[in-house]
Amino acid sequence: MKFGILINEGPYQHQASDSAYLFAKAAIDKxxxxxxxxxxxDGVQNATCLSSPPQDDRNITALWSELAKEHNVxxxxxxxxxxxxxxxDENEAKRNGxxxxxxxxxxxxxxxxxxxxxxxxxxxxxxFGD
Amino acid sequence: MLHTVNKSPFERNSLDAxxxxxxxxxxxxxxxxxxxxxxxxxxIESKLTETMQSSKIYVLGPDLAARGLSEDKLxxxxxxxxxxxxxxxxxxxxxxQSWL
Numbered sequence: 001m002k003f004g005i006l007i008n009e010g011p012y013q014h015q016a017s018d019s020a021y022l023f024a025k026a027a028i029d030k031x032x033x034x035x036x037x038x039x040x041x042d043g044v045q046n047a048t049c050l051s052s053p054p055q056d057d058r059n060i061t062a063l064w065s066e067l068a069k070e071h072n073v074x075x076x077x078x079x080x081x082x083x084x085x086x087x088x089d090e091n092e093a094k095r096n097g098x099x100x101x102x103x104x105x106x107x108x109x110x111x112x113x114x115x116x117x118x119x120x121x122x123x124x125x126x127x128f129g130d
Numbered sequence: 131m132l133h134t135v136n137k138s139p140f141e142r143n144s145l146d147a148x149x150x151x152x153x154x155x156x157x158x159x160x161x162x163x164x165x166x167x168x169x170x171x172x173x174i175e176s177k178l179t180e181t182m183q184s185s186k187i188y189v190l191g192p193d194l195a196a197r198g199l200s201e202d203k204l205x206x207x208x209x210x211x212x213x214x215x216x217x218x219x220x221x222x223x224x225x226x227q228s229w230l
Contacts, residue, residue, distance in 0.1 A: 015162045016136075022213045025213070026213035126220060129230045
């Protein structure tokens with residue numbers, strides 16, 4: 001079965017990111033496909049490579065990057081939500097005249113159309129948020 | 131349909147809204163702070179028991195354990211699942227509604 005996942009909340013706030021990650025892991029372990037994870041609203045904060053939690057804590061951004069690499073999961077960050085919150089890739093940094101970018105490995109910036117497509121292409125769309 | 135509720139019924143009214151609108155034959159899964167609603171002896175217990183006559187209620191075991199709540203404190207009839215069980219519930223039901 002194909003799963004799409006929508007995350008509307010930042011990491012380390014409540015539990016949305018952790019729940020979504022553990023759900024995605026469990027789904028992959030059971031032989032399902034996670035087609036796409038879409039990060040929207042404060043959920044875009046999951047995508048900053050500058051996140052540096054203490055060593056004995058989980059690094060949520062790194063966990064997502066690893067999942068994307070190992071299982072070919074498409075991690076998409078909403079462009080409007082991301083730019084507002086200072087999450088930029090190299091292109092957006094250039095376009096907006098910024099001297100730094102911070103989008104973590106495995107993530108890409110795109111538009112809401114990707115969420116709609118995830119809803120259409122997936123058998124189930126799982127929503128995690130506040 | 132699978133309904134997921136992630137907030138305590140003593141913080142928000144999402145569980146109450148879910149129980150009021152879920153149709154017979156639904157599966158309701160309590161996750162995150164929502165697991166608090168599954169505890170025996172609270173004001174919401176009778177509503178849960180009533181719902182379980184026509185629907186099933188589940189609670190996510192790891193989230194229960196993370197809050198120091200043991201399974202013997204649960205309202206009778208509520209079933210405990212792990213993340214794999216969560217995935218199974220999502221797959222078995224034709225649609226999923228997250229009550230956020």
